[in-house]
Amino acid sequence: MNSNHLDKISLFVLILIIVYTFQIIYCQEDKIVALEKRIQDLEARQQQYPEVTFLTYKDRKRILVTGGAGFVGSHLVDRLMLAGHEVIVADNFFTGRKRNIEHWIGHENFELINHDIVNPLYIEVDQIYHLASPASPPHYMYNPVKTIKVNSIGTINMLGLARRVRARLLFASTSEVYGDPEVHPQKETYFGNVNPFGPRSCYDESKRVAEAMCYAYAQQEGISIRIARIFNTYGPRMHMNDGRVVSNFVLQALQNEPITIYGTGKQTRSFQYVSDLVDGLIALMNSNYSMPMNLGNPDEYTIEQFATKIKELVGSQASIVYKDPVIDDPKQRRPDIGLAKSWLNWEPKVLLSDGLNKTIAYFRNELLVKHHSNRNVFFPNEWLHLSNINAMNLDKNIEL
Numbered sequence: 001m002n003s004n005h006l007d008k009i010s011l012f013v014l015i016l017i018i019v020y021t022f023q024i025i026y027c028q029e030d031k032i033v034a035l036e037k038r039i040q041d042l043e044a045r046q047q048q049y050p051e052v053t054f055l056t057y058k059d060r061k062r063i064l065v066t067g068g069a070g071f072v073g074s075h076l077v078d079r080l081m082l083a084g085h086e087v088i089v090a091d092n093f094f095t096g097r098k099r100n101i102e103h104w105i106g107h108e109n110f111e112l113i114n115h116d117i118v119n120p121l122y123i124e125v126d127q128i129y130h131l132a133s134p135a136s137p138p139h140y141m142y143n144p145v146k147t148i149k150v151n152s153i154g155t156i157n158m159l160g161l162a163r164r165v166r167a168r169l170l171f172a173s174t175s176e177v178y179g180d181p182e183v184h185p186q187k188e189t190y191f192g193n194v195n196p197f198g199p200r201s202c203y204d205e206s207k208r209v210a211e212a213m214c215y216a217y218a219q220q221e222g223i224s225i226r227i228a229r230i231f232n233t234y235g236p237r238m239h240m241n242d243g244r245v246v247s248n249f250v251l252q253a254l255q256n257e258p259i260t261i262y263g264t265g266k267q268t269r270s271f272q273y274v275s276d277l278v279d280g281l282i283a284l285m286n287s288n289y290s291m292p293m294n295l296g297n298p299d300e301y302t303i304e305q306f307a308t309k310i311k312e313l314v315g316s317q318a319s320i321v322y323k324d325p326v327i328d329d330p331k332q333r334r335p336d337i338g339l340a341k342s343w344l345n346w347e348p349k350v351l352l353s354d355g356l357n358k359t360i361a362y363f364r365n366e367l368l369v370k371h372h373s374n375r376n377v378f379f380p381n382e383w384l385h386l387s388n389i390n391a392m393n394l395d396k397n398i399e400l
């Protein structure tokens with residue numbers, strides 16, 4: 001073999017080595033790109049949480065919220081979580097939705113228990129916000145016997161838990177304990193005008209007996225109790241089809257369907273925005289006041305005025321139609337909030353038009369949801385940097 005021949009072979013080998021090396025590098029790059037993609041996917045799947053306040057062991061409380069997956073409960077859970085407490089939600093999802101609290105699932109301070117409070121619950125807690133109960137007329141009339149059980153047996157169970165672990169319990173009562181009131185506005189000292197034998201009695205009377213149970217446990221067992229008599233509350237995360245005035249009117253206006261008023265429309269109501277209620281509930285829980293306390297907005301509107309206001313805010317062409325009045329529908333409702341003002345320094349802050357605009361934006365989004373993967377998220381604006389939370393940007397996000 002001459003040297004010329006040898007040179008050709010070594011050149012050939014060299015070329016082979018270079019090609020092979022490039023191939024390896026190229027394959028490695030492919031693998032690196034694939035790996036990077038996997039890491040990105042994994043990161044995207046990992047839940048991101050809103051920043052919660054750090055509380056030391058001494059200040060951090062373990063708080064049970066029954067009905068915490070519902071409308072009011074989920075807003076309360078947000079506030080307690082952000083404040084740095086450990087929050088346990090017990091809910092049977094009768095009217096509540098996982099979606100309302102899914103942004104906390106997996107957080108080390110949060111726990112969700114699928115539990116019907118008609119059965120006892122054995123856990124260790126410092127405070128109990130007892131909200132579990134169907135709340136709107138179609139929901140509580142759907143199974144009246146169950147509604148009575150939830151508020152009677154369910155409340156006994158929660159009071160029993162409070163006694164066992166020496167926790168303070170706040171009961172979510174209602175303005176319905178005043179029935180169709182003959183005193184206006186309603187003060188806590190008014191005993192009410194309730195029909196014990198009618199379609200609404202399963203709710204009104206079981207809330208009244210639950211208040212009586214709270215009183216009995218406080219007197220007999222020394223339990224620390226708080227009773228909030230909640231007046232009409234509205235806001236994002238309300239059920240679309242719960243048959244309440246706000247959701248009915250907003251949905252009808254958005255869909256340009258006739259807005260239905262039951263009765264003459266001269267009956268009055270007062271509406272509070274949900275963040276005001278949550279402020280009041282937390283202030284009441286942490287106060288020294290243990291008698292029933294009204295939490296509501298004293299601004300009073302006739303149902304007719306309210307329908308017109310919603311029509312204007314939506315910019316709807318919907319007509320207003322009148323139907324027969326509902327049995328036992330109260331003629332007027334307005335809280336006297338003197339007690340809450342003096343004991344809690346609390347009064348509602350959110351104007352009706354501001355609260356309604358947020359609620360309308362939420363319902364507008366709800367109507368756009370067409371697939372399970374669509375998310376009509378409702379979060380305070382400061383959470384928006386969490387990319388996986390803002391999964392569905394249907395309309396501009398709504399601020400709490």
Ligand SMILES: NC(=O)c1ccc[n+]([C@@H]2O[C@H](COP(=O)([O-])OP(=O)(O)OC[C@H]3O[C@@H](n4cnc5c(N)ncnc54)[C@H](O)[C@@H]3O)[C@@H](O)[C@H]2O)c1
Nearest residue numbers: 067070071072092093094095096116117132133135230233
């Ligand atoms: N929203 C209002 O205008 C209003 C007014 C007065 C009183 N309240 C009271 O406030 C509380 C919350 O009302 P909301 O408007 O959020 O109603 P909601 O229906 O949205 O929430 C109630 C929650 O309780 C849960 N629940 C019902 N039965 C249960 C059971 N047996 N075990 C466990 N969980 C159960 C539901 O699944 C739901 O998550 C209720 O007690 C209601 O009576 C509300």
